[in-house]
Amino acid sequence: MKTILDAKNVYKVFGNSNDGETTILKGVDLQIKDGEFVAIMGHSGSGKSTLLYNISGMDRLTSGNVLYDGNDISSLSDKQISEVRLHNMGFIFQHSHLLKILSIKENIMLPALKAKKKSRDEILNDTEELMQKVGIESISEHDITKVSGGQLQRAAICRALINNPNIIFGDEPTGALNSRASREVMDILNEINHNGTTLLIVTHDSKIAARAERVIYLSDGNIEDEYKLGKYDGKQESLIKREDEMSKWLKARGF
Numbered sequence: 001m002k003t004i005l006d007a008k009n010v011y012k013v014f015g016n017s018n019d020g021e022t023t024i025l026k027g028v029d030l031q032i033k034d035g036e037f038v039a040i041m042g043h044s045g046s047g048k049s050t051l052l053y054n055i056s057g058m059d060r061l062t063s064g065n066v067l068y069d070g071n072d073i074s075s076l077s078d079k080q081i082s083e084v085r086l087h088n089m090g091f092i093f094q095h096s097h098l099l100k101i102l103s104i105k106e107n108i109m110l111p112a113l114k115a116k117k118k119s120r121d122e123i124l125n126d127t128e129e130l131m132q133k134v135g136i137e138s139i140s141e142h143d144i145t146k147v148s149g150g151q152l153q154r155a156a157i158c159r160a161l162i163n164n165p166n167i168i169f170g171d172e173p174t175g176a177l178n179s180r181a182s183r184e185v186m187d188i189l190n191e192i193n194h195n196g197t198t199l200l201i202v203t204h205d206s207k208i209a210a211r212a213e214r215v216i217y218l219s220d221g222n223i224e225d226e227y228k229l230g231k232y233d234g235k236q237e238s239l240i241k242r243e244d245e246m247s248k249w250l251k252a253r254g255f
Protein backbone atom coordinates (compact mmCIF):
# COMPACT_ATOMS: atom_id res chain seq x y z
CA MET A 1 0.00 0.00 0.00
CA LYS A 2 1.40 3.42 -0.89
CA THR A 3 2.14 6.13 1.64
CA ILE A 4 -0.36 8.97 1.29
CA LEU A 5 1.08 11.22 3.98
CA ASP A 6 4.71 11.28 5.01
CA ALA A 7 5.79 13.64 7.79
CA LYS A 8 9.55 13.86 8.21
CA ASN A 9 11.28 15.39 11.22
CA VAL A 10 8.47 17.88 11.87
CA TYR A 11 9.14 20.68 14.35
CA LYS A 12 6.67 23.31 15.48
CA VAL A 13 7.77 26.23 17.59
CA PHE A 14 5.28 28.79 18.86
CA GLY A 15 6.28 32.31 19.93
CA ASN A 16 9.42 34.22 19.01
CA SER A 17 12.91 34.90 20.34
CA ASN A 18 11.82 38.20 21.99
CA ASP A 19 8.83 36.92 23.94
CA GLY A 20 10.00 33.34 24.36
CA GLU A 21 9.64 30.24 22.23
CA THR A 22 7.98 26.91 22.98
CA THR A 23 8.78 23.85 20.92
CA ILE A 24 5.62 21.76 20.69
CA LEU A 25 6.53 19.21 18.01
CA LYS A 26 10.04 17.85 18.36
CA GLY A 27 11.02 16.03 15.21
CA VAL A 28 7.93 13.93 14.50
CA ASP A 29 8.16 11.24 11.81
CA LEU A 30 4.84 9.76 10.78
CA GLN A 31 3.77 7.82 7.73
CA ILE A 32 0.13 7.18 6.89
CA LYS A 33 -0.72 4.55 4.31
CA ASP A 34 -3.42 5.06 1.73
CA GLY A 35 -6.67 3.69 3.18
CA GLU A 36 -5.35 3.47 6.73
CA PHE A 37 -7.26 4.63 9.83
CA VAL A 38 -4.88 6.08 12.40
CA ALA A 39 -5.80 7.61 15.77
CA ILE A 40 -3.54 10.05 17.62
CA MET A 41 -3.73 9.86 21.41
CA GLY A 42 -1.75 11.40 24.25
CA HIS A 43 -2.16 13.60 27.30
CA SER A 44 -3.69 17.05 27.04
CA GLY A 45 -1.05 19.45 25.74
CA SER A 46 1.13 16.72 24.20
CA GLY A 47 0.71 18.36 20.78
CA LYS A 48 -1.97 16.17 19.12
CA SER A 49 -3.96 18.98 17.49
CA THR A 50 -0.77 20.83 16.59
CA LEU A 51 0.46 17.70 14.82
CA LEU A 52 -2.82 17.29 12.95
CA TYR A 53 -2.88 20.93 11.81
CA ASN A 54 0.76 20.91 10.77
CA ILE A 55 0.71 17.73 8.74
CA SER A 56 -2.59 18.59 7.04
CA GLY A 57 -1.30 21.95 5.82
CA MET A 58 -3.67 23.95 8.04
CA ASP A 59 -0.71 25.40 9.87
CA ARG A 60 2.91 25.98 8.89
CA LEU A 61 5.69 23.73 10.19
CA THR A 62 8.73 25.43 11.70
CA SER A 63 10.97 22.82 10.04
CA GLY A 64 10.77 19.39 8.49
CA ASN A 65 8.73 18.22 5.51
CA VAL A 66 5.31 16.80 4.80
CA LEU A 67 4.76 14.88 1.59
CA TYR A 68 1.19 14.37 0.45
CA ASP A 69 1.04 11.63 -2.20
CA GLY A 70 4.77 12.10 -2.81
CA ASN A 71 4.64 15.90 -3.18
CA ASP A 72 6.17 18.21 -0.61
CA ILE A 73 3.27 20.37 0.61
CA SER A 74 5.33 22.09 3.30
CA SER A 75 7.06 24.23 0.67
CA LEU A 76 3.87 25.38 -1.09
CA SER A 77 2.39 28.88 -0.91
CA ASP A 78 -0.75 29.38 1.19
CA LYS A 79 -2.85 29.53 -1.99
CA GLN A 80 -1.37 26.31 -3.39
CA ILE A 81 -1.83 24.50 -0.12
CA SER A 82 -5.48 25.55 0.15
CA GLU A 83 -6.01 24.07 -3.32
CA VAL A 84 -4.42 20.76 -2.23
CA ARG A 85 -6.66 20.75 0.86
CA LEU A 86 -9.80 21.62 -1.06
CA HIS A 87 -9.38 18.86 -3.64
CA ASN A 88 -7.82 16.06 -1.58
CA MET A 89 -8.56 16.49 2.10
CA GLY A 90 -11.61 16.69 4.33
CA PHE A 91 -11.74 18.10 7.87
CA ILE A 92 -14.02 17.40 10.80
CA PHE A 93 -13.67 19.26 14.08
CA GLN A 94 -15.20 18.90 17.52
CA HIS A 95 -17.72 21.61 16.62
CA SER A 96 -19.03 21.46 13.10
CA HIS A 97 -18.02 25.00 11.98
CA LEU A 98 -20.97 25.12 9.61
CA LEU A 99 -22.11 28.56 8.45
CA LYS A 100 -25.19 29.86 10.26
CA ILE A 101 -26.50 31.79 7.25
CA LEU A 102 -26.73 28.64 5.13
CA SER A 103 -28.98 25.59 5.34
CA ILE A 104 -27.51 22.14 6.06
CA LYS A 105 -27.61 21.30 2.35
CA GLU A 106 -25.96 24.57 1.28
CA ASN A 107 -23.19 24.09 3.84
CA ILE A 108 -22.41 20.65 2.43
CA MET A 109 -22.41 21.93 -1.16
CA LEU A 110 -20.07 24.84 -0.45
CA PRO A 111 -16.63 23.14 -0.83
CA ALA A 112 -17.76 21.54 -4.10
CA LEU A 113 -19.01 24.87 -5.48
CA LYS A 114 -15.65 26.34 -4.53
CA ALA A 115 -13.73 23.49 -6.19
CA LYS A 116 -15.64 24.09 -9.48
CA LYS A 117 -15.12 20.52 -10.68
CA LYS A 118 -18.79 19.59 -11.01
CA SER A 119 -21.95 21.31 -12.21
CA ARG A 120 -24.42 22.63 -9.63
CA ASP A 121 -26.81 19.79 -10.49
CA GLU A 122 -24.12 17.15 -9.97
CA ILE A 123 -23.16 18.75 -6.66
CA LEU A 124 -26.79 18.79 -5.59
CA ASN A 125 -27.15 15.10 -6.48
CA ASP A 126 -23.97 14.15 -4.64
CA THR A 127 -25.08 16.19 -1.61
CA GLU A 128 -28.44 14.46 -1.51
CA GLU A 129 -26.79 11.05 -1.84
CA LEU A 130 -24.39 11.79 1.02
CA MET A 131 -27.16 13.13 3.26
CA GLN A 132 -29.14 9.98 2.61
CA LYS A 133 -26.15 7.78 3.45
CA VAL A 134 -25.70 9.39 6.85
CA GLY A 135 -29.44 9.73 7.51
CA ILE A 136 -29.92 13.51 7.50
CA GLU A 137 -31.93 13.96 4.29
CA SER A 138 -34.97 15.10 6.28
CA ILE A 139 -33.11 18.11 7.71
CA SER A 140 -31.53 19.18 4.43
CA GLU A 141 -33.30 22.59 4.33
CA HIS A 142 -32.95 23.22 8.06
CA ASP A 143 -31.15 26.06 9.66
CA ILE A 144 -28.06 24.70 11.46
CA THR A 145 -29.23 26.09 14.81
CA LYS A 146 -32.33 23.88 14.69
CA VAL A 147 -30.69 20.43 14.61
CA SER A 148 -28.95 18.14 17.12
CA GLY A 149 -25.18 17.89 17.69
CA GLY A 150 -25.12 14.41 16.13
CA GLN A 151 -26.96 15.66 13.04
CA LEU A 152 -24.54 18.58 12.76
CA GLN A 153 -21.55 16.23 12.87
CA ARG A 154 -23.15 14.07 10.18
CA ALA A 155 -23.54 17.20 8.07
CA ALA A 156 -19.88 18.02 8.77
CA ILE A 157 -18.96 14.53 7.55
CA CYS A 158 -20.94 15.11 4.33
CA ARG A 159 -19.20 18.44 3.86
CA ALA A 160 -15.81 16.75 4.40
CA LEU A 161 -16.72 14.10 1.80
CA ILE A 162 -18.28 16.25 -0.90
CA ASN A 163 -15.04 16.64 -2.91
CA ASN A 164 -14.20 12.91 -2.64
CA PRO A 165 -11.07 13.44 -0.53
CA ASN A 166 -8.37 10.80 -0.20
CA ILE A 167 -7.92 11.61 3.46
CA ILE A 168 -10.10 12.96 6.25
CA PHE A 169 -8.56 14.64 9.30
CA GLY A 170 -10.63 14.75 12.47
CA ASP A 171 -9.88 16.71 15.64
CA GLU A 172 -12.04 15.14 18.36
CA PRO A 173 -14.89 14.64 15.86
CA THR A 174 -17.16 13.15 18.53
CA GLY A 175 -15.85 15.25 21.42
CA ALA A 176 -19.09 17.22 21.79
CA LEU A 177 -21.49 14.29 21.36
CA ASN A 178 -23.25 11.98 23.79
CA SER A 179 -22.19 8.33 23.70
CA ARG A 180 -24.97 7.18 21.37
CA ALA A 181 -24.42 9.95 18.81
CA SER A 182 -20.70 9.36 19.12
CA ARG A 183 -21.10 5.65 18.28
CA GLU A 184 -23.30 6.48 15.32
CA VAL A 185 -20.84 9.03 13.94
CA MET A 186 -17.97 6.58 14.42
CA ASP A 187 -19.92 3.85 12.61
CA ILE A 188 -20.18 6.23 9.66
CA LEU A 189 -16.48 7.07 9.79
CA ASN A 190 -15.56 3.37 9.98
CA GLU A 191 -17.70 2.73 6.91
CA ILE A 192 -16.09 5.61 5.02
CA ASN A 193 -12.69 4.14 5.85
CA HIS A 194 -13.89 0.68 4.84
CA ASN A 195 -14.75 2.19 1.45
CA GLY A 196 -11.17 3.42 1.03
CA THR A 197 -10.87 6.91 2.55
CA THR A 198 -7.86 7.37 4.80
CA LEU A 199 -8.64 8.68 8.29
CA LEU A 200 -6.39 10.46 10.77
CA ILE A 201 -8.17 11.34 13.98
CA VAL A 202 -7.13 12.99 17.24
CA THR A 203 -9.03 11.66 20.22
CA HIS A 204 -8.97 11.53 24.02
CA ASP A 205 -11.35 8.60 24.00
CA SER A 206 -9.97 5.05 24.07
CA LYS A 207 -13.28 3.77 22.63
CA ILE A 208 -12.82 5.93 19.54
CA ALA A 209 -9.17 4.89 19.22
CA ALA A 210 -10.25 1.23 19.45
CA ARG A 211 -11.93 1.64 16.06
CA ALA A 212 -8.68 2.69 14.38
CA GLU A 213 -6.25 0.37 12.67
CA ARG A 214 -3.21 1.89 14.36
CA VAL A 215 -2.96 4.17 17.37
CA ILE A 216 0.00 6.46 17.93
CA TYR A 217 0.82 7.86 21.34
CA LEU A 218 2.21 11.36 21.43
CA SER A 219 4.14 12.51 24.46
CA ASP A 220 5.71 15.92 24.84
CA GLY A 221 5.86 16.51 21.09
CA ASN A 222 7.21 13.12 20.09
CA ILE A 223 5.69 9.82 19.06
CA GLU A 224 6.44 7.66 22.06
CA ASP A 225 4.76 4.46 20.96
CA GLU A 226 2.23 2.93 18.61
CA TYR A 227 -0.23 0.06 18.78
CA LYS A 228 -1.47 -1.89 15.79
CA LEU A 229 -5.02 -3.14 16.19
CA GLY A 230 -5.61 -4.07 12.55
CA LYS A 231 -8.78 -3.17 10.63
CA TYR A 232 -12.03 -3.16 12.57
CA ASP A 233 -14.50 -5.62 11.02
CA GLY A 234 -17.58 -3.70 12.21
CA LYS A 235 -18.72 -6.38 14.66
CA GLN A 236 -19.81 -5.44 18.15
CA GLU A 237 -17.94 -8.35 19.78
CA SER A 238 -14.65 -7.36 18.13
CA LEU A 239 -15.14 -3.76 19.26
CA ILE A 240 -15.46 -4.85 22.90
CA LYS A 241 -12.19 -6.80 22.63
CA ARG A 242 -10.42 -3.89 20.91
CA GLU A 243 -11.65 -1.43 23.57
CA ASP A 244 -10.25 -3.73 26.23
CA GLU A 245 -6.88 -4.00 24.42
CA MET A 246 -6.75 -0.25 23.98
CA SER A 247 -7.55 0.57 27.59
CA LYS A 248 -4.86 -1.87 28.82
CA TRP A 249 -2.27 -0.35 26.47
CA LEU A 250 -3.19 3.18 27.53
CA LYS A 251 -3.19 2.28 31.21
CA ALA A 252 0.38 0.98 30.83
CA ARG A 253 1.33 4.45 29.56
CA GLY A 254 -0.34 6.11 32.56
CA PHE A 255 -3.19 7.51 30.49
Ligand SMILES: Nc1ncnc2c1ncn2[C@@H]1O[C@H](COP(=O)(O)OP(=O)(O)OP(=O)(O)O)[C@@H](O)[C@H]1O
Nearest residue numbers: 014015024042043044045046047048049050051204
Ligand atom coordinates in the same frame (compact mmCIF):
# COMPACT_ATOMS: atom_id res chain seq x y z
N1 LIG B 1 -1.20 29.08 18.45
C1 LIG B 1 -0.51 28.72 19.55
N2 LIG B 1 0.34 29.57 20.15
C2 LIG B 1 1.04 29.20 21.24
N3 LIG B 1 0.94 27.99 21.83
C3 LIG B 1 0.10 27.10 21.29
C4 LIG B 1 -0.69 27.42 20.11
N4 LIG B 1 -1.43 26.32 19.81
C5 LIG B 1 -1.13 25.38 20.73
N5 LIG B 1 -0.22 25.86 21.60
C6 LIG B 1 0.34 25.12 22.74
O1 LIG B 1 0.84 23.89 22.27
C7 LIG B 1 0.65 22.87 23.24
C8 LIG B 1 0.00 21.69 22.57
O2 LIG B 1 -1.32 22.06 22.19
P1 LIG B 1 -2.27 21.05 21.40
O3 LIG B 1 -3.59 21.70 21.29
O4 LIG B 1 -1.59 20.59 20.17
O5 LIG B 1 -2.29 19.82 22.42
P2 LIG B 1 -3.30 18.60 22.49
O6 LIG B 1 -2.48 17.41 22.80
O7 LIG B 1 -4.13 18.57 21.26
O8 LIG B 1 -4.14 19.02 23.75
P3 LIG B 1 -5.68 18.76 24.13
O9 LIG B 1 -5.78 17.27 24.27
O10 LIG B 1 -5.86 19.46 25.41
O11 LIG B 1 -6.52 19.30 23.02
C9 LIG B 1 -0.16 23.48 24.35
O12 LIG B 1 0.71 23.78 25.41
C10 LIG B 1 -0.73 24.73 23.74
O13 LIG B 1 -0.90 25.72 24.70
